[in-house]
Amino acid sequence: MSYRPDEKDWMAYLYGEMEEGEKLKFESYIEQHADAREELGRWKNLRAMLSRADEKEVIAPPLFIDDRRRSVGGRAVYWLRTPYVKIAMSVAASLLVVILAGSATRTRMTISGHEFRLSFGEVQEGKEGQQNAASPILSEAQVQEMINTSLNRNNSLMQANLEETQKKLDASIRKNLALNSGRINDLLKQASTASQQQITQYVQGMRQENMQQVKDYFQLTSTEQKKYIENLLVDFAQYLQQQRNSDLELVQTQMKSLEQNTNLFKQETEQILSGIITTVGTPVRQETRN
Amino acid sequence: MVHGDPLIVRAKTGDQVAQGKIVQLWYKRIYNFGYKFFLDHDMAMEVSQKTFISMCRNFHNLQDPSRFKSWLYKIAVNYCREEARKKKGSRALSFDLVWNMYAEDSPKWESSAQRLDNPERQLQQLELSEILQKALLELSEEQREIVIMKEYEGLKFREIAEILNLSENTVKSRMYYGLDGLKKILKKRNINENTIGYEL
Numbered sequence: 413m414s415y416r417p418d419e420k421d422w423m424a425y426l427y428g429e430m431e432e433g434e435k436l437k438f439e440s441y442i443e444q445h446a447d448a449r450e451e452l453g454r455w456k457n458l459r460a461m462l463s464r465a466d467e468k469e470v471i472a473p474p475l476f477i478d479d480r481r482r483s484v485g486g487r488a489v490y491w492l493r494t495p496y497v498k499i500a501m502s503v504a505a506s507l508l509v510v511i512l513a514g515s516a517t518r519t520r521m522t523i524s525g526h527e528f529r530l531s532f533g534e535v536q537e538g539k540e541g542q543q544n545a546a547s548p549i550l551s552e553a554q555v556q557e558m559i560n561t562s563l564n565r566n567n568s569l570m571q572a573n574l575e576e577t578q579k580k581l582d583a584s585i586r587k588n589l590a591l592n593s594g595r596i597n598d599l600l601k602q603a604s605t606a607s608q609q610q611i612t613q614y615v616q617g618m619r620q621e622n623m624q625q626v627k628d629y630f631q632l633t634s635t636e637q638k639k640y641i642e643n644l645l646v647d648f649a650q651y652l653q654q655q656r657n658s659d660l661e662l663v664q665t666q667m668k669s670l671e672q673n674t675n676l677f678k679q680e681t682e683q684i685l686s687g688i689i690t691t692v693g694t695p696v697r698q699e700t701r702n
Numbered sequence: 703m704v705h706g707d708p709l710i711v712r713a714k715t716g717d718q719v720a721q722g723k724i725v726q727l728w729y730k731r732i733y734n735f736g737y738k739f740f741l742d743h744d745m746a747m748e749v750s751q752k753t754f755i756s757m758c759r760n761f762h763n764l765q766d767p768s769r770f771k772s773w774l775y776k777i778a779v780n781y782c783r784e785e786a787r788k789k790k791g792s793r794a795l796s797f798d799l800v801w802n803m804y805a806e807d808s809p810k811w812e813s814s815a816q817r818l819d820n821p822e823r824q825l826q827q828l829e830l831s832e833i834l835q836k837a838l839l840e841l842s843e844e845q846r847e848i849v850i851m852k853e854y855e856g857l858k859f860r861e862i863a864e865i866l867n868l869s870e871n872t873v874k875s876r877m878y879y880g881l882d883g884l885k886k887i888l889k890k891r892n893i894n895e896n897t898i899g900y901e902l
Contacts (some may be wrong), residue, residue, distance in 0.1 A: 419878035420871050427852065429859055457895050458885050465838075468737050472729030473751070492716050600736040 415441055417448075427454050710767040722763065726756050731855060732778050738850045739782045740789075741839050749785055753778045763848075769864070775857065776865045779847055786843060837887040845880030852877055 415437050417425070424430040425438050442448050513519075522529045550558075712720035727842070732753050736746035756777050764773055838846055851857045851865070859877075863870045 420874040423874040423881075424859070425876045427859070453886070455881065458881060458888075459853070461830075461888065461893070461895070462826065462834060462884070463831050465738070465834040465854070466741075466828070467730070467734055468746075470730055470747075470750075472726050472754075532872045 417441060422455065425467075426452075426459065707767070707770075710764075711769050714761050714764055714767060716761070718758075721758050724757070728774060729754065732774070735775070735778055735850055735855055736782060738835060738838055738854060739846060740785070741835050745785055745789070749778060749781045752781045755779070771857070772861045772864045775851060775861075777857070779851075779865060782847065783843070833888075833891065833893060837884055837891075840887050841880055842881050845876050845883060848873055848876045849880040849884070 418439055421430070421438055425435065430438060442452060517532050520529075520531045522531075524683065709720050709723055711812065714722050729750060733746050733750045736749035737743065739749075740746060750855075753774070757774060758779075764770060804845050841849065844862065847866070848862055852859070859866070859870050859873050863873045
């Protein structure tokens with residue numbers, strides 16, 4: 413019967429948790445099979461390597477355990493700490509606070525018809541009764557009639573006021589007009605008497621001023637013209653002088669040139685003549701002497 | 703701790719001193735279980751604290767004091783699974799991870815609790831430990847929790863089966879495939895007895 417260990421046997425033998433009978437079988441199998449011996453060696457090597465992993469040193473921190481549950485009585489009160497119960501308790505506590513606050517401030521909320529009323533403190537019955545008495549119920553027609561009456565009264569009053577104001581305004585305008593026309597007439601009279609003298613004076617003044625201006629203008633222009641012409645003449649005289657000088661210079665140079673030419677011509681002529689004389693010689697002289 | 707310890711019996715009756723002593727005794731074990739499960743200090747602390755708070759509150763539910771160890775690990779496993787679910791849903795970065803990435807703190811071998819005489823060996827040991835923990839993290843949650851409970855917490859297959867509500871055979875099978883997975887992961891990273899130079 414062939415025995416072949418499976419993975420569970422390998423692990424059980426490797427960690428020393430194999431039963432005695434199984435162990436003997438396994439060991440005899442190992443002895444007979446070299447590859448199994450090698451396999452076991454590899455597993456042992458792996459375990460030896462794994463054992464080289466360090467253990468970390470750590471200090472246990474203090475633990476604070478809430479043991480209220482246990483002290484109150486174990487499971488008996490556990491349901492009190494469930495979330496739903498907690499929420500319900502919170503809502504109930506909030507409502508209680510609201511009710512207490514309401515009773516302390518004597519808060520009252522009333523809803524009547526379309527009215528919501530929130531009030532604090534003592535109820536004042538007397539005032540409420542007066543308010544109710546002061547606001548009797550009126551029909552629509554009565555209200556309309558009251559509005560119409562009030563409007564008519566108001567219109568007539570406004571009309572009367574308008575007429576009275578109009579009258580006052582008319583009277584005031586007439587009075588002002590009469591007063592102002594008298595003043596204007598007086599002013600016009602004064603202006604007509606005073607204007608003839610003033611006009612003559614003004615015209616005379618104007619004439620004198622104009623004459624003076626014309627005189628001044630002519631004087632000014634004549635002096636300016638004189639100056640201009642003088643300058644012009646001076647300039648022309650200078651121009652003429654300059655022209656004359658340049659002409660003289662030109663004539664002089666030409667004369668000099670002519671003189672030079674003449675001298676040259678003379679010299680040449682003399683040379684020619686002396687040359688002729690020398691060539692012709694004395695007989696000619698003698699003949700001429702003779 | 704012996705099963706059926708009078709300390710557990712006292713703690714079960716609500717004795718806060720006894721409960722405090724149990725916390726002191728088991729805190730390191732539960733923390734290391736959480737740390738290996740998450741490879742994260744904050745998460746391990748979170749799981750440890752929740753586990754012990756739950757332990758103190760529910761001590762009266764412990765029927766058999768001799769099964770305290772399984773009961774405690776059951777609470778821890780449940781919190782680990784809960785935190786793992788939360789972690790999958792959130793994108794928060796562990797402070798530990800950021801700190802270790804960017805902080806200029808002292809060399810790793812200096813912070814080791816196990817101070818060996820040779821700093822080089824200390825460093826090697828720390829590196830190997832990190833590699834192993836990262837390899838553990840690559841396993842599925844189902845395999846990882848069993849490997850940690852068996853290999854590092856020393857629980858019996860029967861106890862693990864009780865904690866996880868599984869059959870012993872299923873636990874052994876998962877353990878086998880978990881170890882096989884680790885073997886492959888370490889082989890892929892070229893980690894073996896020769897590279898780490900340890901003596902068997």
